[in-house]
Amino acid sequence: MLVAMLCWGAFAYSGLRLYDYERLDQRMEVLRVRLPLLVQLLNAGGDTYLAANLNVLRGVTVDVRVTEQETYRIQGQLQVDAASFNPRHEDNYYLAAAILPWNGQVEAGQEVLLQAAQTRTWDMWPAFYYAFNAMYFERDMPKAGHWAEIAAQRHPGNAAALRSMAAAWYERQNDSAVALDVLRAMHAHSSDAEFRKLLQARITRLEGLLVLRKALADYRQQHDGQMPTDGQALIGYGGLETLPEDPLGAGYVLDSQGQLQIADHIDSRMQE
Structure with a gap:
């Protein structure tokens, strides 16, 4: 009882202290x-x-x-x-x-x-999402393949496709096209309107990344491997007519290897 009372007291005190802090955005x-x-x-x-x-x-x-x-x-x-x-x-x-x-x-x-x-253990989806994140974010292909195989065992109807994906992930590097397919599948299976809206924004963001990567590849091919000075320089290459906007506001950046990425994962933003 004493421990419970002390915890409640600490909780109440913490709540009172929060009034001293201004919220960042009302x-x-x-x-x-x-x-x-x-x-x-x-x-x-x-x-x-x-x-x-x-x-x-x-x-x-x-x-x-x-x-x-x-x-x-x-x-x-x-x-x-x-x-x-x-x-x-x-x-x-x-x-x-x-x-x-x-x-x-x-x-x-x-x-x-x-x-x-x-x-x-009856649900393929957490195993599948864990496998996908291992592939796309962690770039751990053996882990991705292992958990994709577990997902296949839990869903006989999709076992062939999942095992094929597992085999591909053992050999695959980071692939934004695969990420786009997964987001589209999540969007199709979700019934929550707000959640679907957020997923659609992420789909649009990733589509923009793939368009920019195509334009960058075309630019470098036509300029002997040189990098563009800014984003505007990519317009007209790879079919790019205007720079895509990230609906979530993060934007796109060039990483240290000269590859375009979503700004969530690196510090400096691509200059437009």
């Missing part, structure tokens, strides 16, 4: 607080399923316009906590697959997906 819902697991559990009356639901609810209510990384760092922690309380939580793993890796929280997203894949 127009958008951002995340700043992640309580210790024990306090979360006490706040849910000892119900682990309720504690998981509360964390997932906090992640769902984040405004899709939010782009600052601290919110996604906290969301990643909250979703990992939710997986600790209830690793089988379907909304938690699906939200983690769609949001976290695409906003710099690959490790958190993979932890949520791995716990779901290990406990939802």
Whole structure:
């Protein structure tokens, strides 16, 4: 009883201290607080399923316009906590697959997906998303192939296609065209209007990346391997008429190897 009272006291004190901090943007819902697991559990009356639901609810209510990384760092922690309380939580793993890796929280997203894949042994999707992230973000092709094979075992109807994908991933490098196919599949299978809107924005962003990469390849071929001075220099190459806009506002950048990437994963933005 004494421990519970102390925890509640600490929780109340933390809540009062939050009034001293000004919110970064009053127009958008951002995340700043992640309580210790024990306090979360006490706040849910000892119900682990309720504690998981509360964390997932906090992640769902984040405004899709939010782009600052601290919110996604906290969301990643909250979703990992939710997986600790209830690793089988379907909304938690699906939200983690769609949001976290695409906003710099690959490790958190993979932890949520791995716990779901290990406990939802009848469900191919967490295993498949875990495999896809291993291929696309972590570039770990053996891991990607292994978990794609596990997904195949869980869905006999798609086993042939998944095993073919597993074989390809053992040999494949980072492939944005595959990423685009996965996002389109997630969009097709989702019934939530807001979630579909977010996925469509990510599809548009990736389509823009592929168009820019085609233009860059054409430019370099016609200029003896030289790099363009800015994005505008690519117009007219590879069929590019105008520079694509990222609907999520991150933009596109050239990495240290001279390859175009989405700005989520590297620091400097491509100058337009």
